[in-house]
Amino acid sequence: MTDAQDQSHANNGEGSPATPNAAATGDKPNGATAASIPAALPELAGAQTYWEDRDTLVYALRCADGVRYITSTRQEVTADQARQRYTIVSTPSRRTRFSRDAVGRFVRGEAPVDPAALFSELTALFRDHVYWHSPHTPALLAVWTMATYVFQVFTYFPYLALNSAEKRSGKSLVLAILYEVAFNATQPLHGATPATIFRDIHANDSTCLLDEVETLTDADKANKSQMLAVLCGGFKRGAAVPRCEPGQGGKGYTTPTEYAVYSPKVLAGINEVADVIRDRAINVRMIRRPAGSTHTRFDVRALTPRLLCLRDALHVFGLTCAGAIVEAYGNADTLPVPAGLDDRGRDICEPLFAVARVIGPDAERELTAAVEEIAAKRRADDASSEGELPAARAVLLAHLDSEGTDEVVLRSDEALGVFRLAGVFGMEGGERDAQALLRRLGFYSGTHRRDGSPMRGYKISRAALQGGPDAA
Numbered sequence: 001m002t003d004a005q006d007q008s009h010a011n012n013g014e015g016s017p018a019t020p021n022a023a024a025t026g027d028k029p030n031g032a033t034a035a036s037i038p039a040a041l042p043e044l045a046g047a048q049t050y051w052e053d054r055d056t057l058v059y060a061l062r063c064a065d066g067v068r069y070i071t072s073t074r075q076e077v078t079a080d081q082a083r084q085r086y087t088i089v090s091t092p093s094r095r096t097r098f099s100r101d102a103v104g105r106f107v108r109g110e111a112p113v114d115p116a117a118l119f120s121e122l123t124a125l126f127r128d129h130v131y132w133h134s135p136h137t138p139a140l141l142a143v144w145t146m147a148t149y150v151f152q153v154f155t156y157f158p159y160l161a162l163n164s165a166e167k168r169s170g171k172s173l174v175l176a177i178l179y180e181v182a183f184n185a186t187q188p189l190h191g192a193t194p195a196t197i198f199r200d201i202h203a204n205d206s207t208c209l210l211d212e213v214e215t216l217t218d219a220d221k222a223n224k225s226q227m228l229a230v231l232c233g234g235f236k237r238g239a240a241v242p243r244c245e246p247g248q249g250g251k252g253y254t255t256p257t258e259y260a261v262y263s264p265k266v267l268a269g270i271n272e273v274a275d276v277i278r279d280r281a282i283n284v285r286m287i288r289r290p291a292g293s294t295h296t297r298f299d300v301r302a303l304t305p306r307l308l309c310l311r312d313a314l315h316v317f318g319l320t321c322a323g324a325i326v327e328a329y330g331n332a333d334t335l336p337v338p339a340g341l342d343d344r345g346r347d348i349c350e351p352l353f354a355v356a357r358v359i360g361p362d363a364e365r366e367l368t369a370a371v372e373e374i375a376a377k378r379r380a381d382d383a384s385s386e387g388e389l390p391a392a393r394a395v396l397l398a399h400l401d402s403e404g405t406d407e408v409v410l411r412s413d414e415a416l417g418v419f420r421l422a423g424v425f426g427m428e429g430g431e432r433d434a435q436a437l438l439r440r441l442g443f444y445s446g447t448h449r450r451d452g453s454p455m456r457g458y459k460i461s462r463a464a465l466q467g468g469p470d471a472a
Contacts, residue, residue, distance in 0.1 A: 149318030
C-alpha cells in the first residue's frame, strides 16, 4: 500500500485519527481562549492502544518496512503520518503476526469474522491436544485467548495460573499453544528477569508466558521482590514500575522512567505461586493424561496454515468487536458472573464474560460452568488458608513431638498417612493433596538425608512450622 493510499485511508471515515483530540491540556493563561490552547494529541503506546474518548482500538504493527497502525475504524496509518498526528509513547520491538494480506482485507472491509465459529475452533484446539481435569477448561482458555486481543479496553485482566502436583501434566504444551494464538505472545520464558519482562510488555503489550515459576512463592519474596512487583500490579490497566536508566556514556542515572506492566500473563509451574498472585489469577489444575486417553499431537509444522488463519481472525475479531465488548463490559451487572465469586474474582472474570457475551450463548454457558468451578476452588482455598493450614501445622508439630525431634524428612505417602491419621480434611485425592498442602505450608520436595542415606521427600522443621508466613 502506497503512502498516498495510506493518506486516503487515514482521512476517510468517522473517527479519523487525523481529527485532533478536542481536550486541552494545562490551565488557561490569562486572556487565552480555548481555541488558542494546543490540543492534546492522542497517545499511542506499545502494540495495543484503546482510545476511550473515541471508542477506537489501535494495533501497532512492526512490519518489514516499519511500523504501521491499524484502527478499529479500518484505517491504516504509516509511521511518518502517525508522528505528525499522535504522541508516540513506545513502539513494538517484535514483528507482527497479523499478515499483510489480512490487514489489507480488513481495511477494505473484506474480512468478516464469526466470533462463535472462532470460539469453537479455539476450543477444539485446546480440547483436542490437551487432557483436562475439567471439560469446561478448553472453552475458558478460548475466551481468555480472544480477550487478549482487546485487553486494553478492560480495567483488570486475569492471569492464568497452570499448576499440577506432578511433571508431564501438559503445562508446557498449553504454553506452546498459547504462544501460537494469544496476542503478541512471548516464547515460554524460563528464568526471565523482571527487567526483560517489563520492557517487553512496555513495547509489545505482550501476553507473557512464564514457565517453571516454582520460585515465585511467599518464601521467596526477598529474592523475587522485583518480579512480584511486576506481577502484583500488572493485572490492572495503567500499572507501571519506575526504573532509573543509566545516563549517557554509562555515567550516572536518568530521572525515573515508568514502564507499563499491564498485560495478559500465564504462569505455569508444579508449585502454586504466592497467594497475592494467585488472587489475581484464574487457577487451572492440570493432571497427567491417564493411560488409554487419546489426544492429537500438537504438530506446529503441520498446523502452521491453520494457526496463521487463526491469528489473522483473532486480530480482526479484536478490531471489529472491541466496541461491542466495551458496551458489554460497561453493563457488567447484566453479565452471568456467578454470585459466589469474591470481589477480586469478579473483577478478573468480568472481562471474560464481556467477551463471551459478544461471542454468543454457547460461550457464556461454558464460561459460566468453568467459573463456577473456579469460584468453588477460590472458596476452598480461602477456607484452607483460614482453617486447614493452622490445623495441618499443628498436626506436623505433634508428629515432631511424637518422634522426639525438631526436624524430620517425610515422603509424600508418609505425610499423607500423618494427615489422614489426624483427620485433616481434603486428603481424598491421595498423595497429590498431601503434596499440595505441604507446598502451601512452604515445604517443597527435594533430596535430603535420612538415617544416613539420601531420600526424596519433604524436610519438616519445627522452626519453619512455628515461623512460617502463615503461622498462627
